[in-house]
Amino acid sequence: MKSDPSQKSYTVKEATIKLMQFCAYRDRSQKEVETKLREMRMIPQACEQITIKLMQENFLNEERFARSFVRGKFRIKKWGRIKIKQELKKRNISAPLIKTAFTEIDDSEYFTTLEEVAAKKLNLIKEANPYKKKQKLVYYLQQRGFEIPLILQVTEDFKF
Structure with missing residues (x-):
């Protein structure tokens, strides 16, 4: 794989700031953050370090993401529980978290x-x-x- 000269390289600090903005825009799953870090071509150690920092500073919270996702897909898109559950599984959300998130639907x-x-x-x-x-x-x-x-x-x- 050739390196693309137009591809920007990021320091850990720059990448962390960029990911904080990414997570602040709307709730994100850990999988989305990992995908974004791969797109930024960050090394695995940096990815782990950035992910931990995002979690510590509450930019990345799987439960909050799952609850928000369930509320949005049900109230706005009018999806049923089965479709919402499948989509959460695609995003690597654990079964206990999915169960907790479904308390958002009366x-x-x-x-x-x-x-x-x-x-x-x-x-x-x-x-x-x-x-x-x-x-x-x-x-x-x-x-x-x-x-x-x-x-x-x-x-x-x-x-x-």
């Missing part, structure tokens, strides 16, 4: 959101056959990460 708010998403999508599905219409709705809600038992509970009240 069960009644979750069910209400599922009903709203389902009702909105049902109005957009252009299908005459009621069976196919329900099938398309259930598939869509699954793609959004909602659980099958809840989907079936919500859709049984709809007129197809």
Whole structure:
């Protein structure tokens, strides 16, 4: 691999400051920080040193990231628990932290959101056959990460 002369090299101090700004912009996972450090071509010892400093100064906090991620994906993107959990796993968030982060979603708010998403999508599905219409709705809600038992509970009240 050739070194790119246009690629800037950073001192540990410069990289730390850059990563502090990166983490201050929005909550980041440790994996995102490690990826950024690799892009900056930092050596492993420097990466570890910078990551520890970010954690000590609370720029990097996995629990805060997980909670913020769950809140945002649920309230803004209207994702279900399954999809959110998969995305957190992709970011190497541990199962206990994922469980803790899910306390950010109120069960009644979750069910209400599922009903709203389902009702909105049902109005957009252009299908005459009621069976196919329900099938398309259930598939869509699954793609959004909602659980099958809840989907079936919500859709049984709809007129197809």
